[in-house]
Amino acid sequence: MTTLSAPSDLAAFAEYVREQLGRLAPTFVPEGAADPNDDRIASVEELREGHEEEVAQVRSLQAALFDAGIAWPSGPVEFGGLGLTAAHDAVVEAGLSDLGFPARDALFVGLNIVAPAIRHHAQSQIRADELTALYRGDKIGCQLFSEPGSGSDLASVSTKAVRDGDDWVITGQKVWTSMGHLADVGEALVRTDPTVSKHAGLSMFLVDMHAPGVTVRPIRQMTGGAAFNEVFLDGVRVPDSHRIGELGEGWRVANTSLGSERSTMSGASGPLTPYVLERLSVLVRRLEADADPVHQAQIARTVAAVAAMRAAAGLSAGSWSHQLEPVAGSVLKMLMVRALDEIVRLVQAVLGERLGIDHGEPDTFAWAEFVLGVPALHLAGGTDEIQRNVIAQRGLGLPRP
Known part of the structure; x- marks a missing residue:
C-alpha cells in the first residue's frame, strides 16, 4: 500500500499528478503518432482477439x-x-487522456461497479483484500447480474445459491457479462430464498471466476468485438465470507453497483470522452458541415445535449434537488445516452453512405463502430425505460402506472 501524500488543493494536485504521470509516460505512452490505419472510434468497451498483451499492459499501468x-x-x-x-x-483521468496513456476499459466494471459494492457492503477482510487487488490491477472484475430470462426485471433472477456448511453452492446462467472473459472475480446476484418476495430473496456474492464450475463464452457483437459473455455457474462453491452484504440484501447491494455505473458512464471514464468530441469537431470542420444550413440545427442539438450532460455531471453532491439527489445516476445516464444519440444523428447526417462503406478515407468509416455500439448503452446499467421509472417513482414520487 502506498504511503505517498498528495496536496488536496485541486490546482496543486493537478501539478502533482502531472509530475507523477510524466515519470510513468516513458514506460506506458507509445512513441510517435498513432497507427494511421487504426482510426476507429468506439462507444463501448472493446478488446479484440489477441488482447493478452494489451490487458497485461493495463494491469501494469x-x-x-x-x-x-x-x-x-x-x-x-x-x-x-x-x-x-x-x-x-477526474484530474487523474484527464491527465491520463491528455498524455495519451492507454485506455483502461478492461478495468471499468471492476472499479466502477464491483468495487463500490464491496466498499459499502462487504465484510472488512474482503474489503481490505479485494479493493486493493482491484484498484492495483491485480484482479479484473465483472458483473453477474442479467440472465436470459431476467433483463429489465432484474429482481426476477433465478440463479440460486444453496447453503452447504460454510459455503454456498451457486447454479445458474448469466448473460451480457462485460469483460467476463478477462475477469478474476464476479459480483453475482443470486436467489438465496425462493419463499419470499423476489426482491427480499436475493443476496450478493463475490465469485472466483477461475473456480471449478465457471464457464465463460464470449458473445460476438455487431461491432465486431466480443466484450460481452455468457457465464455458466454449475455448482460453484463460494465461502460465506465472500457474501457482499447481509442475506436478503442483494437488491440493496445491486442498487449501489447500478447507481455507481450510471453515474460513472457520464464521467471521464464513460463513452463520451474528450477524444470522441475532438474527433467529432474535426469531422464537422473538415466537411464544413458547420457552414451548411442543413446540418446546423443538428449541430446545435448535439452541442446542447453534450453541454446539458456535462453541466449535470459537474454538479456537486449537494447541488441536486432534494427529489432527484437519490436518483442522480439515472438522470446522468439518460442525459448521456441522449447526447450520444445526437452525436450519432450528426455523424449519420454528415457522412451518409461513407459511414457504412469503407472507401479508405480517414475519419469516415471509422465512426461505424461508434454508431453500432451506442444502442447497447441504452441497455447498460438498466434500460431507458427503467431509468425513467426510477426518476419518476423514486425521485419525483409519482405513482406506479
Missing part, C-alpha cells in the same frame, strides 16, 4: 498508478486511496 498514489484519489487511505474527492479522480 494500474499497478504503477496505485504505487504512485493516484489510482484512487477519492478512496479511503487504508485501501490505497488518498481520502480526497471525485474531482481529484
Whole structure:
C-alpha cells in the first residue's frame, strides 16, 4: 500500500499528478503518432482477439498508478486511496487522456461497479483484500447480474445459491457479462430464498471466476468485438465470507453497483470522452458541415445535449434537488445516452453512405463502430425505460402506472 501524500488543493494536485504521470509516460505512452490505419472510434468497451498483451499492459499501468498514489484519489487511505474527492479522480483521468496513456476499459466494471459494492457492503477482510487487488490491477472484475430470462426485471433472477456448511453452492446462467472473459472475480446476484418476495430473496456474492464450475463464452457483437459473455455457474462453491452484504440484501447491494455505473458512464471514464468530441469537431470542420444550413440545427442539438450532460455531471453532491439527489445516476445516464444519440444523428447526417462503406478515407468509416455500439448503452446499467421509472417513482414520487 502506498504511503505517498498528495496536496488536496485541486490546482496543486493537478501539478502533482502531472509530475507523477510524466515519470510513468516513458514506460506506458507509445512513441510517435498513432497507427494511421487504426482510426476507429468506439462507444463501448472493446478488446479484440489477441488482447493478452494489451490487458497485461493495463494491469501494469494500474499497478504503477496505485504505487504512485493516484489510482484512487477519492478512496479511503487504508485501501490505497488518498481520502480526497471525485474531482481529484477526474484530474487523474484527464491527465491520463491528455498524455495519451492507454485506455483502461478492461478495468471499468471492476472499479466502477464491483468495487463500490464491496466498499459499502462487504465484510472488512474482503474489503481490505479485494479493493486493493482491484484498484492495483491485480484482479479484473465483472458483473453477474442479467440472465436470459431476467433483463429489465432484474429482481426476477433465478440463479440460486444453496447453503452447504460454510459455503454456498451457486447454479445458474448469466448473460451480457462485460469483460467476463478477462475477469478474476464476479459480483453475482443470486436467489438465496425462493419463499419470499423476489426482491427480499436475493443476496450478493463475490465469485472466483477461475473456480471449478465457471464457464465463460464470449458473445460476438455487431461491432465486431466480443466484450460481452455468457457465464455458466454449475455448482460453484463460494465461502460465506465472500457474501457482499447481509442475506436478503442483494437488491440493496445491486442498487449501489447500478447507481455507481450510471453515474460513472457520464464521467471521464464513460463513452463520451474528450477524444470522441475532438474527433467529432474535426469531422464537422473538415466537411464544413458547420457552414451548411442543413446540418446546423443538428449541430446545435448535439452541442446542447453534450453541454446539458456535462453541466449535470459537474454538479456537486449537494447541488441536486432534494427529489432527484437519490436518483442522480439515472438522470446522468439518460442525459448521456441522449447526447450520444445526437452525436450519432450528426455523424449519420454528415457522412451518409461513407459511414457504412469503407472507401479508405480517414475519419469516415471509422465512426461505424461508434454508431453500432451506442444502442447497447441504452441497455447498460438498466434500460431507458427503467431509468425513467426510477426518476419518476423514486425521485419525483409519482405513482406506479
